[in-house]
Amino acid sequence: MQVIELLAGVKLWKNPSQLSSWKSSIANYCNPFIGEKFVDEITKNDVLKILHPIWIEKTMTASRLRGRLEKIFSYAIHDGLYSGANPASWRGNLDMFLPSPRKCSEQKHFSSLSFSDLRALIPKLMDSEATAAKALLFGVLTATRSVEFTQAHWNEISWKDQVWICPASRRKDGKLEPFRVPLSKQACAILISLKKGSKGCFIFSVDGKSPIRRETPRKFLRTSLGLSSTMHGMRSTFRDWCAENNIDATTAEKCLMHSTGNETVSAYQRSDLLEQRRAILQQWADALFESEETTERKS
Template identity: 60%
Template sequence: INEGKYHGKNPAIWKANLEMYLPPPEKCKAKTHFKDLTLQELRDNIPFLTKNQFIGYKCLLFGILTATRSVEFTQIQWSEIDFQKKIWNCPPSRRKDGKNEVFRVPLSRQLVEMLKILKKESQSNFVFTKDHLQPIRRETPRKLLKDGLKLDCTMHGMRSTFRDWCTQTGINEIVAEKSLMHSTGNEVVSAYQRSDLLEERRDVMQKWSDLLLESNEITKNQKAENS
């Protein structure tokens, strides 16, 4: 008996059906970018971070000055910090790019000074912790940006500000991308460009710290020690 119901394959099937007539779903979605700050807006908020003693703000400052991701820097352990070489060795387990090797992050003079101070008072294996047992939550930096500094931006936005600065100041593109722990070029380029360009990145990150901290106490103390 014909009840007026459709019989046959599902007309809404995508593969080898609707895909022949409609654009792919990913092209129909509106792209939204994480909000970032202008360089001046970022610099205006740095004094608050350097003066506030809450460990969460120290962590946030560390993330900004290293241009790294929350998942990477919130869980840092002291064993990852090489004070002699002024390097933070980010383990493969926290690398977003999935590479099975340590990523070396150069630490500016100001960051080394801050870490030395924190180390003297630390009772934990973690650099940034409130209870000496667990690292602060990876969501903490974003929460502090929103609730503490009243800024509508994310850590990704901070990284974007850094990348814009690199472009505006003529920093080599590959050095800038490697500073953000990004892959560079296609597979052929990556196969030949294996160096992490540590010393080139060290110069960039020192200039970044100098720019953001030039009017703050950490920098003043450092200059006094060197004079």
């Protein structure tokens, strides 16, 4: 745990959930196997005992845990607390005993809905009073990641400009500037409805004191709606819809907060294309909220 605290200081984690996530993953998955061992007694086989039970069914979790263990052992080796090769390293070590995460069955949890199936899901989300449903719907409309929208604060919303300013601390791409997310009319309506009963600084909160967990939207999809899709899958649906509707690829990627082009292109293309993205996300929202009957009449 000392290493985790050290990492929090080195990485300047601004989100408390990162620290708690590290601690809970070590406590839940590692302690049952190596909790009674000194660090210099832990072997590669011990690491495999930790990872094997969850590698296929919870690949993303297991892969993240392996990376954390590798980092912890790196510090132990540096401080002279562990001798020999890092038992949690991947290349030339664990990759000889575990399949590549990309080939594991966890990918099925990233399955994306077809656009028509996602559109059919919208009324269910609208009718639900659950905070998780509202958060999920907001995530779908903004095509953002759970880690980005579940912890959103009210002070990140610019009502005048109809923009949500996601801080750099929650950007997965590691860029140092905030990311402006244009809000469709439908996304604004969701925020307005939530603002009326809000009791704290977090947009999506059950108790008014803390945000919902980043896993909450996925759990709602699985337990309340019986779906295996995730927010990653919803983002894939958005990207497929963009391709099918001849949306400019670069602008579509920027909607997803993805880097575009090589370093040279990025150096010259510094605009976040806010207004172009606004038009796309409004078109996306209109398409999602359009009834199937209306679409059939148009065709």
